[in-house]
Amino acid sequence: MFALVDCNNFYASCERVFRPDWRKTPIAVLSNNDACLIARSDEVKELGYKLGDSYFKLRKQLQRDGVIVRSSNYALYGDLSQRVMECLEDLVPRVEVYSIDEAFLDLHGIQDLPAFSQKIARTVRQWTSIPVSVGVAQTKTLAKLANHLGKKSRGSNNVHIMEPPYPLDQIEIENVWGVGRRLSLRLRLMGIGTAQDLAELDCMTARKKFSVVLERTVRELRGESCIEIEELSPDPQHLMVSRGFKGKVTTKHQLQEAVATYASRVAEKARAKGVYAGTIQLFIRTSPFSKGPRYVNNASWTFRNPCNDNLSLVKAATRCLDTIWKEGYAYQKAGVLLTDLSTEQQRITPLFEITPRKTTGELMRMLDCMNQRYGPETVRIASSGIERPWMMSREFLSPSYTTRWKDIPTVRA
DNA sequence: TCTGGGGTCCTAGGACCC
DNA sequence: TCTGGGGTCCTAGGACCC
Numbered sequence: 481m482f483a484l485v486d487c488n489n490f491y492a493s494c495e496r497v498f499r500p501d502w503r504k505t506p507i508a509v510l511s512n513n514d515a516c517l518i519a520r521s522d523e524v525k526e527l528g529y530k531l532g533d534s535y536f537k538l539r540k541q542l543q544r545d546g547v548i549v550r551s552s553n554y555a556l557y558g559d560l561s562q563r564v565m566e567c568l569e570d571l572v573p574r575v576e577v578y579s580i581d582e583a584f585l586d587l588h589g590i591q592d593l594p595a596f597s598q599k600i601a602r603t604v605r606q607w608t609s610i611p612v613s614v615g616v617a618q619t620k621t622l623a624k625l626a627n628h629l630g631k632k633s634r635g636s637n638n639v640h641i642m643e644p645p646y647p648l649d650q651i652e653i654e655n656v657w658g659v660g661r662r663l664s665l666r667l668r669l670m671g672i673g674t675a676q677d678l679a680e681l682d683c684m685t686a687r688k689k690f691s692v693v694l695e696r697t698v699r700e701l702r703g704e705s706c707i708e709i710e711e712l713s714p715d716p717q718h719l720m721v722s723r724g725f726k727g728k729v730t731t732k733h734q735l736q737e738a739v740a741t742y743a744s745r746v747a748e749k750a751r752a753k754g755v756y757a758g759t760i761q762l763f764i765r766t767s768p769f770s771k772g773p774r775y776v777n778n779a780s781w782t783f784r785n786p787c788n789d790n791l792s793l794v795k796a797a798t799r800c801l802d803t804i805w806k807e808g809y810a811y812q813k814a815g816v817l818l819t820d821l822s823t824e825q826q827r828i829t830p831l832f833e834i835t836p837r838k839t840t841g842e843l844m845r846m847l848d849c850m851n852q853r854y855g856p857e858t859v860r861i862a863s864s865g866i867e868r869p870w871m872m873s874r875e876f877l878s879p880s881y882t883t884r885w886k887d888i889p890t891v892r893a
Numbered sequence: 894t895c896t897g898g899g900g901t902c903c904t905a906g907g908a909c910c911c
Numbered sequence: 912t913c914t915g916g917g918g919t920c921c922t923a924g925g926a927c928c929c
Contacts, residue, residue: 512898516896532896532897534894537894579900579928582929657928660926660927691903693903693926716900718901767896769896
């Protein structure tokens, strides 16, 4: 048996952890640049606000409805997520961290599933203050659906154990894990509208007309487990840092600052994951929504010696920018992508290359250490800019209660 | 006034090889 | 004056997920 543990309204719940006075207050969390709604507490959902609604259109309404609005604070959410996952790892031996707010658990051999599932929900709530829902079933796909059903039926303490006969006819095809917008449209045209219909689809047809992925989904819906728990997350294939700007960027100097900032950030990520980049790719673009002239381009640079230090990556990204920069456009976004990643063991160093100076590695270790201790970007490359007017706005940012010394809450007894 | 960010996997099709 | 068959590898693009 598998369980899917899912944090309820995760970002909104995180904002409440250190603000118990907001327990019953409606809370909405905004995307980067405070652009649109990406998370809502139950109260906000009940008020009728939709995911992806743009903030500036709703500002007054939200104010009238007494909704607390927050900018997204990934430092906080990431840290609280880790606490939830550690809590789960304490309860069961095999846990797959599936996303920032979800995990699959292997419940093989557990006798009293209802009692154990309740215990999971209770313990996570007690230890981390984050409410979760638990769905239990025979396959991962079914556990996802069990979770979905559990959330729909209130009062069941957010635990739902699904046993045959599965109530698949109550589930719309769009809610099946692995069936997205395009697939559901195609399936509906074939008269497949519920999870039950999909479970009844012939496996060969699923594979031939669609793909092996859909065939797996069909089998999983029938109770045949095809997707295993993956405890260890494999080494990443790509790493990317991209952001939209606050306002538009029209000068090369400012775009260069952004590119250096993103390249530094992605370098940091690579070091944290212990991987080296074989190739770096830069893209810049104007807004796809604006009426002005459009421009999208990318350039890449392949290293003879795979690397993950800020200096090499910023230098390469800047070179890429030189080749694609064009005057006269209002840039809206840029991104830096690392590919051809290798680990220390896999890393190929050319036979006759001068090995990179040891000091670079040392320098990066010191840099990471200081930035971890005193906050992100305490020490950074000068070309990433000082004032940085293009940097995304986060007007309603809450403190990073758990990851920043100066933000640690004070308790008075 | 705005419209997120970061991943994975699969498939189709072209280049190239014998 | 014609043009098979069977591979591999790579890339781009499309689908999905959160």
